[in-house]
Amino acid sequence: MNDRxxxxxxxxxxxxxxxxxxxxxxxxxHNRALSRAELTRRTGxxxxxIKDLVEELAERGLVVESPALGVSQVGRPSPIVSxxxxxxxxxxxxxxxxxxxxxxxxxxLVLNEIRCPTERVPTVSDAVTIAxxxxxxxxxxxDQGHTLTAVGVAVPGLVHGPGSAVQLAPNLDWHDAExxxxxxxxxxxxxxxxxxxxxxxxxxxxxxxHGNADHMIYVNGGPSGIGAGFxxxxxxxxxxxxYAGELGHTYVGGRERCHCGSVGCLETEVxxxxxLRLLTELDNHESDDHPVTHNGAELDVINRQARSLAIALGxxxxxxxxxxxxxxxxxxxxxxxxxxxxxxxxxxxxxxxxRDLVRVVPANLGSETLMIGAxxxxxxxxxxxxGDY
Numbered sequence: 001m002n003d004r005x006x007x008x009x010x011x012x013x014x015x016x017x018x019x020x021x022x023x024x025x026x027x028x029x030h031n032r033a034l035s036r037a038e039l040t041r042r043t044g045x046x047x048x049x050i051k052d053l054v055e056e057l058a059e060r061g062l063v064v065e066s067p068a069l070g071v072s073q074v075g076r077p078s079p080i081v082s083x084x085x086x087x088x089x090x091x092x093x094x095x096x097x098x099x100x101x102x103x104x105x106x107x108x109l110v111l112n113e114i115r116c117p118t119e120r121v122p123t124v125s126d127a128v129t130i131a132x133x134x135x136x137x138x139x140x141x142x143d144q145g146h147t148l149t150a151v152g153v154a155v156p157g158l159v160h161g162p163g164s165a166v167q168l169a170p171n172l173d174w175h176d177a178e179x180x181x182x183x184x185x186x187x188x189x190x191x192x193x194x195x196x197x198x199x200x201x202x203x204x205x206x207x208x209x210h211g212n213a214d215h216m217i218y219v220n221g222g223p224s225g226i227g228a229g230f231x232x233x234x235x236x237x238x239x240x241x242x243y244a245g246e247l248g249h250t251y252v253g254g255r256e257r258c259h260c261g262s263v264g265c266l267e268t269e270v271x272x273x274x275x276l277r278l279l280t281e282l283d284n285h286e287s288d289d290h291p292v293t294h295n296g297a298e299l300d301v302i303n304r305q306a307r308s309l310a311i312a313l314g315x316x317x318x319x320x321x322x323x324x325x326x327x328x329x330x331x332x333x334x335x336x337x338x339x340x341x342x343x344x345x346x347x348x349x350x351x352x353x354x355r356d357l358v359r360v361v362p363a364n365l366g367s368e369t370l371m372i373g374a375x376x377x378x379x380x381x382x383x384x385x386x387g388d389y
Contacts, residue, residue, distance in 0.1 A: 017053075017387070018385055018387055020043070020045060020049065020053055021053055021056065021057065021385075021386045021387055022383060022384055022385065022386060023043050024039055024043065024050065024053045024054065024057065024063075024081075025057055025062055025063065025382075025383055025386045026383045027039060027042055027043070028057075028063055028081050028082065028083055028106075028107075029083055029106050029107055029108075029379070029383060030206050030207070032082065032083065032107040032108070032207075033080055033081065033082045033083075033107075034080070034081055035068060035077075035078040035079065035080055035081070036050055036051065036054060036065075036078045036079050036081060037078035038078075039054070039081060054081055056387075057084075057386060058084070060084075060386065060389050061084045061085075061086030061087065061145065062083070062084045062086070062087060062106070062382075062386055062389060063081050063082065063083060063084050064081075064082050064083075064084050064085075065079045065080065065081055065082075066079065066080050066082065067079060067080070068080055082107070083105065083106035083107035083109075084106060085105050085106070085146070086145050086146055086147060087105075087106060087147055087149050087379075087382060087389060088103055088104065088105055088111070088142075088146055088147065088148050088149065089103070089104045089105075089148070089149055089150060089151070089152060089374075089375035089378035089379050090102070090103060090104075090135055090138070090148055090150070090151040090152070090187075090189070090375075090378060091103075091104050091110075091151075091152050091153075091154070091370070091371045091372070091373075091374035091375040091378070092127075092131050092151060092152070092153045092154070092183075092374060093153075093154045093196065093370050093371070093374065094122060094127045094153070094155065094156070094169075094172065094224075095156065095172075095222055095223045095224050096121045096122075096171055096172060096223045096224050097117060097118060097121075097223050098115050098116055098117045098118055098223075099115075099116045099118065099122060099126075099127050099130040099131055099134075100113060100114065100115045100116070100371075101113075101114050101116070101130075101131055101134040101135065101138070102114070102371040102374075102375070103138055103148075104371055104372060104374075104375035104378075106379065108203065108206070108207040108365075108372040108375070108376075110368045110371050110372065112138070113368075113371060114134055114138075116130050116134060118130070121171075121172060121173060122172070123173075123174075124166070124174055124177040124178075124179055124182065125182075127179070128179065128182045128183050128186050129186075131151075131183060131186075131187075132183065132186035132187050135148070135151070135187050135189075148189060149189075149190075149378060149379070149381075149382055149389070150189055150190040150191070150192065150377075150378035150379070150381065150382075151183060151184075151187060151189050151190070151191045151192070151378055152191075152192050152193070152194075152199070152373075152374035152375050152376065152377030152378035152379075153179060153180070153183070153191065153192070153193035153194075153374060153377070154193075154194065154195075154196035154199045154200070154370045154373060154374040155169055155174075155179070155193050155194070155195060155196055156169055156171060156172065156195075156196050156222060156224035156225055156227065157169025157170060157171075157172065157174060157195065157224075158195065158242075158243045158246070159193050159194050159195050159242060160241055160242060161194065161238065161241070161242035163178070163180060163181075164179065164180025164181075164191060164192055164193035164194075165177065165178050165179065165180060165181075165193075166179055166193065167241075167243070168260075169224070170225070170258070170259035170260045170261075171223075171224040171225050171259050172224060173259075179191070179193055180192065180193050190378075190381065192377040192378060192380070193377070194242070194374075194377055195227060195229070195242070195243075195245060196220055196222070196227060196370055196373075196374075197218060197219065197220040197226075197227030197228050197229040197245050197247075198227075198229040198236060198238070198242075198245060198373075199229075199370060199373030199374050199376065199377060200218050200220045200229060200328050200329075200363070200369045200370050200373045201216065201217075201218035201228075201229025201230070201231055201236060201245075201326075201373070202229070202231075202236060202373050202376050203365055203369050203370070203372040203373035203376060204216070204218050204326045204328070204363055204364065204365060204369060204373075205218075205231050205234075206376070207364075207365060207372055208326065208363065208364040208365055209364060210324055210326065210361065210364060212323050212324060213231065213323075213324050214231065214233060214234040214323075215231065215232060215233065215320075215321070215322045215323045215324065216230075216231040216322055216323065216324040216325070216326060217229070217230055217231075217247075217313075217316055217320065217322045217324070217325045217326070218231070218325075218326045218328060218363070219247060219313070219325065219326070219327055219328065219331055220328045220329045220331070220369070220370070221270065221272060221327075221328070221329040221330045221331035222272065222329045222330065222370075223272055223273075225248045225259070225267040226247060226248030226266055226267040226270060226331070227245055227246060227247060227248050228245045228246070228247035228248075228316070229245050230244060230245055230316075230320060230322075232320065247266060247312050247316060248265060248266050248267035249262060249265045249266070249267070250265065250266055250312050250315060251263075251264050251265065251266075252264060252265070252266045252269055252308045252309075252311040252312055253269070253308070253311070254268055254269050254308075256268040256269075266308060266309070266311075266312045269305065269308035270305045270308050270309050270331075271305070272329075272330040274298075274301045275298070275301065275302060275305075275330055275333055276330075277298070278294055278298060278302070278333055278337070279330045279332075279333060282332065282333060282336060283366070283367055294337060299337070302333060302334065302337050302338045303338050303341045305334070305338075306334050306338035306341040306342040306345065307341065307345045309331070309334060309342065310341075310342050310345035310346045310348075310349050311345070311349050313325060313342075313346055313349070313350075313360070314345075314346055314348075314349025314350035314355075315349070315350075317346070317350040317351075317354050317355055317358055318350050318351055318354060321354045321357070322354075322358055323357055323358060323359070324358065324359050324361065325358055325359070325360045325361070326361055326362070326363050326364075327360065327361070327362055327363065328362075328363035328365075328369045328370075329363075329367075329369075329370075332362040332363055332366070335360065335361060335362040336362070339360075342360065343360065346360070
């Protein structure tokens, strides 16, 4: 009797429909637009089933349909299904000098980003207070029918996944901080936190359009240090408790003591502060062809830092054999101004066979990578069960 009941778990009509709704919405969300015909092909479901599922998602405001444009074919062109704009996620990135709060729509579309500078390194309480007040202002300005579904937080430190608790964020001096619980109480929204480089890796993997990104290392550099996220065979490598990826605390030489307590960590040798002007210019001209100018002193600094970065990347190449390394945050500068130095030093720090297979590229999502990645944490429950929205 019990065995027969167990065999039926997850096979009821409701369970099947929930999974099908999830599959369709997830495909539309991650691809930003797909035709009904393509949804039919990718899911293996019938055309009539896809039609019913899309209509239900459209009624809930989670997708919208539009006619196919510019299509030359026999018969009626398949409608295009795109993400709806009613369900919104809040994305938060705490740093040593600011708390940034963003609003992200489905499809990874960053709609608004509010940077709240701080006069000191923010405590957990500071971060919660600033973020909650900003979310209140965002709520007041929402159009009717738009809903904040949940909050995702990209933390520059070790986050214990199941409880969204920060075990250690050394540059912020956060220890055993229950940010998920605190922020949820302050905003009355579900909150999900993870390491910033891990969410950046997810964002670039899903939305970066890099190609061959199923074996990828994403390395993020910000005011609070350097971290990495490892995508292995299409899945994020988290480790036993979600702490994997602390590339910023690997030894690259030097004698400076790091916030983590060790000496000679990568993030003591590769830092944003001396490159801030270059980063500002890069952000301002990323979408055009204007070259960013630099002086000799800046070039010396970025070349020296590139050599330190190559040591850490070389170790990662030897250990993980990735096909792609994506540099995000201020590390995008190294692709623009020190690519030859980085590649040359990498040749000394890694074995030839795995090195010849890897490409080193800047983050395609630019400065929005962490916003999109944090929002993906918030959207996860909705994608898993759209019928509850």
